[in-house]
Amino acid sequence: AQKITQTQPGMFVQEKEAVTLDCTYDTSDPSYGLFWYKQPSSGEMIFLIYQGSYDQQNATEGRYSLNFQKARKSANLVISASQLGDSAMYFCAMSLPSARQLTFGSGTQLTVLP
Amino acid sequence: DTEVTQTPKHLVMGMTNKKSLKCEQHMGHRAMYWYKQKAKKPPELMFVYSYEKLSINESVPSRFSPECPNSSLLNLHLHALQPEDSALYLCASSRRGSSGSYEQFFGPGTRLTVL
Numbered sequence: 001a002q003k004i005t006q007t008q009p010g011m012f013v014q015e016k017e018a019v020t021l022d023c024t025y026d027t028s029d030p031s032y033g034l035f036w037y038k039q040p041s042s043g044e045m046i047f048l049i050y051q052g053s054y055d056q057q058n059a060t061e062g063r064y065s066l067n068f069q070k071a072r073k074s075a076n077l078v079i080s081a082s083q084l085g086d087s088a089m090y091f092c093a094m095s096l097p098s099a100r101q102l103t104f105g106s107g108t109q110l111t112v113l114p
Numbered sequence: 115d116t117e118v119t120q121t122p123k124h125l126v127m128g129m130t131n132k133k134s135l136k137c138e139q140h141m142g143h144r145a146m147y148w149y150k151q152k153a154k155k156p157p158e159l160m161f162v163y164s165y166e167k168l169s170i171n172e173s174v175p176s177r178f179s180p181e182c183p184n185s186s187l188l189n190l191h192l193h194a195l196q197p198e199d200s201a202l203y204l205c206a207s208s209r210r211g212s213s214g215s216y217e218q219f220f221g222p223g224t225r226l227t228v229l
Contacts, residue, residue: 033215043202045157045220052213091156097214100145100164104156 002027004092006105013082014113020067021077021108023092033095034075035102036066040088048090051075082112117141118221120205126227129195135224137188137205145216146188147206148180150199151223157204163188195228202226 003026013019025034036048051059051066059066067076079086092105118139127133137146145164149157162170163182177199179191188205202223208216 031213031215033211033213033217035217037220042222043151043204043225044222045204045206047217047219050211050217052211052215054213089154095215095218097216100162100208100216101147101159101170102157102216102218107154107156109154 002029002032002094002096002103004094004103004105006092006108008108009106010109010111012111012113013079015084016081018078018080019082019110021079021090021092021110023075023077023105025073025075025092025094027094027096029096029098031097034066034068035093035095036064036075036077037091037093038086038088039091039107040085045091049077079110084112084114086110087112118205118207118219120203120221120224122224123222124225124227126229127192127195128229129197131195132191132193134192135190135203135205135226137190137221138186139207139219139221140186141207141209141219142185143207143209143219144185145208146182147208147218148178148188148190149204149206149220151202151204161190192226195226197228200226200228 093102148160151157161180181189205221206218208218211217
Protein backbone atom coordinates (compact mmCIF):
# COMPACT_ATOMS: atom_id res chain seq x y z
CA ALA A 1 0.00 0.00 0.00
CA GLN A 2 1.17 3.51 -0.70
CA LYS A 3 1.61 6.21 1.93
CA ILE A 4 2.41 9.92 1.98
CA THR A 5 3.86 11.58 5.06
CA GLN A 6 3.96 15.31 5.74
CA THR A 7 5.61 15.91 9.10
CA GLN A 8 5.06 19.67 9.35
CA PRO A 9 1.51 20.48 10.49
CA GLY A 10 2.30 24.21 10.39
CA MET A 11 5.03 26.40 8.93
CA PHE A 12 5.75 30.12 9.08
CA VAL A 13 7.85 32.05 6.59
CA GLN A 14 8.69 35.71 6.17
CA GLU A 15 7.44 37.40 3.00
CA LYS A 16 10.00 37.27 0.13
CA GLU A 17 11.89 34.34 1.71
CA ALA A 18 12.02 30.79 0.36
CA VAL A 19 10.35 27.90 2.18
CA THR A 20 10.54 24.12 1.86
CA LEU A 21 7.57 21.88 2.65
CA ASP A 22 8.51 18.28 3.34
CA CYS A 23 6.94 15.20 1.83
CA THR A 24 8.07 11.58 1.96
CA TYR A 25 6.34 8.71 0.23
CA ASP A 26 6.29 4.96 0.30
CA THR A 27 5.38 2.64 -2.54
CA SER A 28 6.81 -0.54 -4.03
CA ASP A 29 5.53 0.37 -7.49
CA PRO A 30 8.31 1.71 -9.80
CA SER A 31 5.81 3.90 -11.68
CA TYR A 32 4.10 6.68 -9.79
CA GLY A 33 3.29 10.36 -9.90
CA LEU A 34 3.78 12.91 -7.14
CA PHE A 35 1.70 16.05 -6.81
CA TRP A 36 1.47 19.17 -4.74
CA TYR A 37 -1.81 20.99 -4.28
CA LYS A 38 -2.53 24.33 -2.60
CA GLN A 39 -5.81 24.85 -0.78
CA PRO A 40 -6.57 28.40 0.38
CA SER A 41 -9.31 29.08 2.91
CA SER A 42 -11.78 29.42 0.00
CA GLY A 43 -11.53 25.65 -0.39
CA GLU A 44 -10.43 25.22 -3.99
CA MET A 45 -7.75 22.56 -4.44
CA ILE A 46 -5.24 24.16 -6.81
CA PHE A 47 -2.83 21.92 -8.71
CA LEU A 48 0.72 23.30 -8.37
CA ILE A 49 3.25 20.83 -9.70
CA TYR A 50 3.70 17.23 -10.85
CA GLN A 51 6.70 14.88 -10.88
CA GLY A 52 6.67 11.49 -12.59
CA SER A 53 8.85 8.77 -11.14
CA TYR A 54 10.79 8.43 -14.40
CA ASP A 55 11.28 12.13 -14.96
CA GLN A 56 14.99 12.88 -15.00
CA GLN A 57 14.75 16.50 -13.99
CA ASN A 58 13.06 18.12 -11.02
CA ALA A 59 9.76 19.73 -11.93
CA THR A 60 9.47 23.51 -11.82
CA GLU A 61 6.48 25.81 -12.30
CA GLY A 62 7.21 29.48 -11.79
CA ARG A 63 8.06 30.02 -8.11
CA TYR A 64 7.38 26.36 -7.30
CA SER A 65 9.93 23.61 -7.65
CA LEU A 66 9.84 20.01 -6.55
CA ASN A 67 13.02 18.64 -4.98
CA PHE A 68 12.71 14.99 -6.01
CA GLN A 69 15.11 12.61 -4.28
CA LYS A 70 14.09 9.16 -5.44
CA ALA A 71 16.52 7.15 -3.30
CA ARG A 72 15.30 8.92 -0.18
CA LYS A 73 11.66 8.77 -1.36
CA SER A 74 11.17 12.45 -0.79
CA ALA A 75 9.37 15.06 -2.88
CA ASN A 76 9.73 18.38 -1.11
CA LEU A 77 8.06 21.52 -2.42
CA VAL A 78 10.17 24.65 -2.56
CA ILE A 79 8.41 28.00 -2.83
CA SER A 80 10.75 30.84 -3.68
CA ALA A 81 10.09 34.50 -2.81
CA SER A 82 7.03 33.82 -0.65
CA GLN A 83 4.02 36.07 -1.04
CA LEU A 84 1.16 36.77 1.38
CA GLY A 85 -1.15 34.96 -1.05
CA ASP A 86 0.84 31.76 -0.55
CA SER A 87 -0.73 31.36 2.90
CA ALA A 88 -2.76 28.17 2.55
CA MET A 89 -2.87 24.45 3.29
CA TYR A 90 -0.52 22.44 1.09
CA PHE A 91 -1.10 18.77 0.32
CA CYS A 92 1.38 16.31 -1.13
CA ALA A 93 -0.22 13.39 -3.00
CA MET A 94 0.70 10.33 -5.03
CA SER A 95 -1.01 8.26 -7.69
CA LEU A 96 -0.15 4.96 -9.34
CA PRO A 97 -0.90 3.80 -12.90
CA SER A 98 -2.79 0.86 -11.45
CA ALA A 99 -5.16 3.02 -9.44
CA ARG A 100 -7.06 6.14 -10.31
CA GLN A 101 -7.24 7.49 -6.78
CA LEU A 102 -4.83 9.88 -5.12
CA THR A 103 -3.22 9.15 -1.77
CA PHE A 104 -2.91 12.39 0.19
CA GLY A 105 -0.65 13.43 3.02
CA SER A 106 -2.09 15.12 6.10
CA GLY A 107 -1.17 18.59 4.85
CA THR A 108 0.97 21.53 5.96
CA GLN A 109 -0.58 24.87 6.88
CA LEU A 110 1.75 27.59 5.59
CA THR A 111 1.49 31.13 6.93
CA VAL A 112 3.42 33.91 5.23
CA LEU A 113 4.22 36.80 7.57
CA PRO A 114 4.47 40.40 6.35
CA ASP B 115 -7.97 24.91 -20.15
CA THR B 116 -7.78 22.97 -16.90
CA GLU B 117 -11.11 24.01 -15.43
CA VAL B 118 -13.57 21.94 -13.47
CA THR B 119 -16.73 23.77 -12.43
CA GLN B 120 -19.06 22.96 -9.56
CA THR B 121 -22.47 24.27 -8.57
CA PRO B 122 -23.68 25.44 -6.16
CA LYS B 123 -20.78 26.99 -4.22
CA HIS B 124 -22.73 26.80 -0.96
CA LEU B 125 -25.69 24.67 0.03
CA VAL B 126 -27.70 24.55 3.25
CA MET B 127 -30.22 21.75 3.56
CA GLY B 128 -32.38 20.08 6.14
CA MET B 129 -32.18 16.41 6.94
CA THR B 130 -35.36 15.68 4.98
CA ASN B 131 -34.39 17.58 1.83
CA LYS B 132 -33.28 16.22 -1.52
CA LYS B 133 -30.63 18.19 -3.37
CA SER B 134 -28.00 17.65 -6.04
CA LEU B 135 -24.44 18.80 -6.55
CA LYS B 136 -23.24 19.28 -10.11
CA CYS B 137 -19.80 19.07 -11.67
CA GLU B 138 -18.69 19.74 -15.24
CA GLN B 139 -15.43 19.52 -17.18
CA HIS B 140 -14.65 20.06 -20.86
CA MET B 141 -11.09 18.81 -20.92
CA GLY B 142 -12.00 15.46 -22.48
CA HIS B 143 -11.05 13.60 -19.30
CA ARG B 144 -12.68 10.20 -19.02
CA ALA B 145 -12.41 9.81 -15.25
CA MET B 146 -14.29 11.92 -12.72
CA TYR B 147 -14.30 11.82 -8.94
CA TRP B 148 -16.23 12.92 -5.86
CA TYR B 149 -14.37 13.67 -2.63
CA LYS B 150 -15.57 14.71 0.82
CA GLN B 151 -13.32 16.95 2.88
CA LYS B 152 -13.61 17.98 6.52
CA ALA B 153 -11.81 21.06 7.84
CA LYS B 154 -8.00 20.75 8.10
CA LYS B 155 -8.09 17.17 6.76
CA PRO B 156 -7.14 15.75 3.37
CA PRO B 157 -9.93 14.89 0.93
CA GLU B 158 -11.51 11.45 1.24
CA LEU B 159 -12.43 9.64 -1.94
CA MET B 160 -16.13 8.79 -2.32
CA PHE B 161 -16.70 7.70 -5.93
CA VAL B 162 -14.80 7.29 -9.19
CA TYR B 163 -16.39 7.18 -12.62
CA SER B 164 -14.34 5.84 -15.50
CA TYR B 165 -15.79 6.13 -19.02
CA GLU B 166 -19.14 7.01 -17.44
CA LYS B 167 -19.24 3.81 -15.40
CA LEU B 168 -18.92 3.70 -11.63
CA SER B 169 -15.59 2.03 -10.97
CA ILE B 170 -14.97 2.83 -7.29
CA ASN B 171 -17.42 3.26 -4.43
CA GLU B 172 -15.61 3.70 -1.15
CA SER B 173 -18.38 2.27 1.02
CA VAL B 174 -20.31 5.51 0.94
CA PRO B 175 -23.78 5.51 2.62
CA SER B 176 -26.69 5.18 0.20
CA ARG B 177 -27.94 8.66 1.09
CA PHE B 178 -25.25 9.78 -1.40
CA SER B 179 -26.07 8.72 -4.95
CA PRO B 180 -23.72 9.56 -7.83
CA GLU B 181 -24.72 9.87 -11.45
CA CYS B 182 -22.68 10.40 -14.61
CA PRO B 183 -25.07 11.44 -17.44
CA ASN B 184 -22.22 11.89 -19.95
CA SER B 185 -18.44 12.21 -20.12
CA SER B 186 -18.52 15.88 -19.12
CA LEU B 187 -21.02 15.83 -16.27
CA LEU B 188 -21.06 14.32 -12.81
CA ASN B 189 -23.84 14.72 -10.26
CA LEU B 190 -24.11 13.81 -6.60
CA HIS B 191 -27.68 13.36 -5.38
CA LEU B 192 -28.24 13.93 -1.68
CA HIS B 193 -31.15 12.62 0.37
CA ALA B 194 -31.82 12.34 4.09
CA LEU B 195 -28.38 13.58 5.06
CA GLN B 196 -27.10 13.85 8.61
CA PRO B 197 -25.41 16.87 10.25
CA GLU B 198 -22.08 14.98 10.19
CA ASP B 199 -22.29 15.03 6.37
CA SER B 200 -21.58 18.77 6.48
CA ALA B 201 -18.30 19.21 4.62
CA LEU B 202 -16.65 20.53 1.47
CA TYR B 203 -17.48 18.32 -1.51
CA LEU B 204 -14.88 18.38 -4.24
CA CYS B 205 -15.19 17.12 -7.78
CA ALA B 206 -12.16 16.24 -9.89
CA SER B 207 -11.29 14.88 -13.31
CA SER B 208 -8.05 13.26 -14.42
CA ARG B 209 -5.78 12.54 -17.36
CA ARG B 210 -2.73 10.32 -17.72
CA GLY B 211 0.58 11.98 -16.94
CA SER B 212 4.13 10.80 -17.47
CA SER B 213 4.93 7.58 -15.61
CA GLY B 214 1.35 6.50 -16.43
CA SER B 215 -0.16 7.95 -13.28
CA TYR B 216 -3.32 10.09 -13.20
CA GLU B 217 -3.11 13.87 -12.84
CA GLN B 218 -6.22 15.12 -11.07
CA PHE B 219 -7.71 18.58 -11.45
CA PHE B 220 -10.21 19.78 -8.88
CA GLY B 221 -13.21 22.05 -8.95
CA PRO B 222 -13.78 24.85 -6.43
CA GLY B 223 -15.99 22.67 -4.25
CA THR B 224 -19.45 22.93 -2.72
CA ARG B 225 -19.66 23.80 0.98
CA LEU B 226 -22.55 21.76 2.32
CA THR B 227 -24.23 22.43 5.66
CA VAL B 228 -26.84 19.99 6.92
CA LEU B 229 -29.11 21.35 9.63
